[in-house]
Amino acid sequence: MARLLNFLRKDSLTNRLKKIKDGDSQEREIFIEEYIPFIIKTVSNTTNRYVESENSEEYSVGLEAFNEAIDKYEGSRGTFIGFAELVIKSRVTDCLRRASRHMVAVPISQYDEEQEMQIEAQLKTEDFTDAFELKDEMRAFEEQLRAFDITFSDLVNEAPKHVDTRINSIKIAKYVAAHQGLKEELFRKKTLPGTKITKELNVTLKMLKRSRKFIIAAILILDSDLELLKNYILAIEGGVADGLQRMRGEG
Incomplete structure (x- = not known):
């Protein structure tokens, strides 16, 4: 499960954080709003x-x-989300302690150093899926995938390796999830309605076949109440609002 989550979030988070650190203030605002x-x-x-x-x-x-x-x-600090959670917990705990009437005063510089050491120590031992209560969602997702004869290993081993291909796959998944007829055909036949998708989105059957399992998995997530997994899928897309229009040659 952890391998699958690492695969889902790897490129999008890395690229977005790099843009933010390079000075993209708008991306920073969007990123914070999403989280x-x-x-x-x-x-x-x-x-x-x-x-x-x-x-x-x-x-x-x-x-x-x-x-x-x-x-x-x-x-080197581990996953970003894991790191962010620990920083938030540390700072909020600091705030609560400062507000306590019985708090023993500690020099700020010393306390910050102790918090940084605590963060580093916890990152080495804390399991990502345990920390964010994803186990239940992953079990439910695994059951849904089984109906389509797809496993987590399939997604890790066969999903698109290139970011652009992954993003396009998610755009296709969003389109199918938003169109009842296509979605019903997928669930009824347990396969992508390839002819209709290629016609409506101007993509090739070859691309659909190569990314079939990943696209189906993304559709299942987007059509579910698995909110944490849904966030990973949307993060991969990277907030490209006009993606479907470009795929269809509009605008």
Whole structure:
């Protein structure tokens, strides 16, 4: 399962973070906006109560911590999401301790150093899928894939290796998921309606066959309530809003 998630998120997150670090402020704003649910969830888990995105000091601290994680993240630190979660938890915990009447004062520089050491230590031992409660979603997804005779190993080994091909595959998946007739035919016949897709999206049957399992998997996720997996799929696409228009030669 972890191999599959690593495959899904690898290129898109790396490329987007590089753009942000290169000074793309608009991409930074979009990226942070997309991960607000993750920030709220992490802050809520740390405070043991649900926090709103408005009028919450803890949320503000979590938002700043996520932005900090973007600036400090390096590939050697593990997964970005894992790193960001630990930074948020550390900063929110710091905030809670400072607010406590019985807190023992600790020099800020010393405390920051201790937090950085804690982050590094946890990254070495923490399992990504356990940390983000993906196990249930992955089990449900595995059941859906089984109906189409697809396994996780198939997705890792046979999915498109190039980012552009992967992005185009997801655009196709989004199109099918949004069109009831195509989606019903997929679920009824357990195969992609290739002739209709090639005609409507101007893609080749060869491309569909090569990416068939990945496209079907993406459709299953997009048509489900598996929100965490859905976020990975949408992250791969990288927010290309006009992708279908370009594929169909419009605009």
